[in-house]
Amino acid sequence: MNQIRPTTVHVDLAALRKNLAVVRARVGPSVGILAPVKGDAYGHGLVRVAQALDAENVDMFGVALVEEGKALRRAGIATPILCLGGIGTHGAEDVLEHDLTPMVYDLAAAERLDVAAKEWGTTLSIHLKVDTGMGRLGVPSGHWERFLDRLADFMNLRVDGICTHFAEADTDATFTREQARRFHRAVEAARLREFGPGRLHVANSAALSYTDLRLDLVRAGLALYGISGEPDSELTPVMRVTTEVLFVKNLPAGAGVSYGRQWFATRPTRLATLPVGYADGYPRALSNKAEVFIHGQRCPVRGRVCMDMILVDVTDVTTPVRAGDEVELLGPNIPATELAEHAGTIPYEIICGFSDRVPRAFS
Ligand SMILES: Cc1ncc(COP(=O)(O)O)c(C=O)c1O
Secondary structure, three states: OOOOOOOEEEEOHHHHHHHHHHHHHHHOOOOEEEEEOHHHHHOOOHHHHHHHHHOOOOOEEEEOOHHHHHHHHHOOOOOOEEEOOOOOOOOHHHHHHOOOEEEEOOHHHHHHHHHHHHHOOOOEEEEEEEEOOOOOOOEEHHHHHHHHHHHOOOOOEEEEEEEOOOOOOOOOHHHHHHHHHHHHHHHHHHHHOOOOOOEEEEEOHHHHHOHHHOOOEEOOOOOOOOOOOOOOOOOOOOEEEEEEOOEEEEEOOOOEEOHHHOEEOOOOEEEEEEOOOHHHOOOHHHOOOOEEEEOOEEEEEOOOOOOOOEEEEOOOOOOOOOOOOEEEEEOOOOOHHHHHHHHOOOHHHHHHHOOOOOOEEEO
């Protein structure tokens, strides 16, 4: 590709493989890995990331949308794919056609899948989700037994897994333990009725530290992409975002900068204009807060982030900064967690946010 604008998301597939090895070593050989690749593999590129993980024999992929599952099948991925978000009202046929495993949490969807499976003359493998306290998807724990009793009518479905999702594995161990207790009660109820239970899975990245909650599969996303809250983490960030300086100029003391002039130079100032903005996924909330890395030094963003450009202060950079010089926007020196903190968000939103306008370069 002939890339004129230099702003690029670099995806280090070797780091991805290394992070998978770290997670595997941590959970041990008896625990399977479900690799969440939803949201365009957390912004890294769905197909290339899934292909790299597939070559390392992950047990299952997790997508949010049936469409994401279809894209993986179109790319030749044959590994089981769990549609974590379920099938909505329109996905039953596609699930069968593309050999996807739906997450089921309501009887209406179960019925649609049962009808479709019967038409296809097959028994469809499904996973069930019980809501133990996240309040998002899943059969509420209080309705679980009634749900199972009704599910028994659907002869063309086979329960190959049961799961739940933690609301605060990173922040509240007491509540996480309570969710786990509710989950085990739900599994017991399924066992009594001879449903599966198949593979049990509850742990996201934050729950990996609960050794007894790894069960049969872990659904660790953020860890695979190399992001951790722990400073001494063995994980390596997979994403790096760079650009090049577009233009450099000197402004006198007192000059205001960018829309709304939210920053004024307090001294003669050298500013570099960079070709990245909120249309690329560089959040406007980073205005006047974030830093970038140029010539081995941190340089503050001055004024508001624009749609296609930002301005950074290179006055204190000891070597001359010129158009064409490389800039790290996110990477080893400017971690996603730092940008997230400045933007008042979480690192997931930062890495998922880089738009299609920014080419992905895989290495
Ligand atoms: C149902 C489900 N499981 C697992 C994950 C992976 O979580 P994490 O990236 O924190 O490991 C997610 C991500 O949001 C999810 O929605």
